[in-house]
Amino acid sequence: AHVSLGHLARRKWRPKFEAMKQKAISQQLKTSWLATPPTRMPWLWSDRLRLRKWLAKRFRKHERFILHCRNVKMTCLAIGAARGFDKARIVYDSRGDEFAESCDIRGLGNESGRSAARSRAASQQQAAIDAVLAFETKAVKESHGVTAVSHSLLDTLQRRHSVNLSGRSLVIPCCPDIDAFAPWLSQRDEARVKLGLGSKFVVCYLGSLA
Numbered sequence: 778a779h780v781s782l783g784h785l786a787r788r789k790w791r792p793k794f795e796a797m798k799q800k801a802i803s804q805q806l807k808t809s810w811l812a813t814p815p816t817r818m819p820w821l822w823s824d825r826l827r828l829r830k831w832l833a834k835r836f837r838k839h840e841r842f843i844l845h846c847r848n849v850k851m852t853c854l855a856i857g858a859a860r861g862f863d864k865a866r867i868v869y870d871s872r873g874d875e876f877a878e879s880c881d882i883r884g885l886g887n888e889s890g891r892s893a894a895r896s897r898a899a900s901q902q903q904a905a906i907d908a909v910l911a912f913e914t915k916a917v918k919e920s921h922g923v924t925a926v927s928h929s930l931l932d933t934l935q936r937r938h939s940v941n942l943s944g945r946s947l948v949i950p951c952c953p954d955i956d957a958f959a960p961w962l963s964q965r966d967e968a969r970v971k972l973g974l975g976s977k978f979v980v981c982y983l984g985s986l987a
Contacts, residue, residue, distance in 0.1 A: 825858045849915075867919075922945050
């Protein structure tokens with residue numbers, strides 16, 4: 778019998794997926810399980826097909842559901858996987874300017890854009906920039922809703938892709954309510970005195986590195 782290389786490579790991960798699933802069940806985690814394969818060999822896995830099969834097990838083709846996607850790549854994945862589910866709704870949750878960040882990482886500057894990417898000698902960098910822009914274009918134009926953390930980010934997405942998002946966009950700031958933390962300001966001053974910081978500028982980070 779013919780067995781593909783992809784099938785052989787995936788086979789060893791199935792017991793691991795099942796063990797992780799059983800662990801989640803034993804801990805009574807209230808979640809729907811969708812195993813995520815390793816990313817070392819992405820060409821072995823069709824994420825779109827896996828997500829589509831997962832959706833088909835849980836939703837009928839005319840049942841309404843929403844896929845909330847945290848970045849451009851996942852939004853595009855969801856758009857492809859949900860085709861045929863006529864009441865599926867895809868929300869692109871933009872937490873930052875991914876295209877500008879991608880340009881910055883490659884030394885192209887925030888707003889240098891596609892033209893700067895094409896002027897680079899490194900074809901791999903150019904391809905990476907073009908891919909991010911293509912993903913973002915698809916996410917912005919084909920999703921049913923777009924959320925952004927600021928009005929300026931929403932304006933940037935509309936200007937970059939020549940699209941009007943009024944009626945299907947929402948700004949949700951990811952910032953704290955400063956008034957809610959006001960009672961603890963005195964404790965901050967006490968901590969400064971205790972640590973000998975005085976009026977020095979201090980940067981603190983609370984959170985994960987994920």
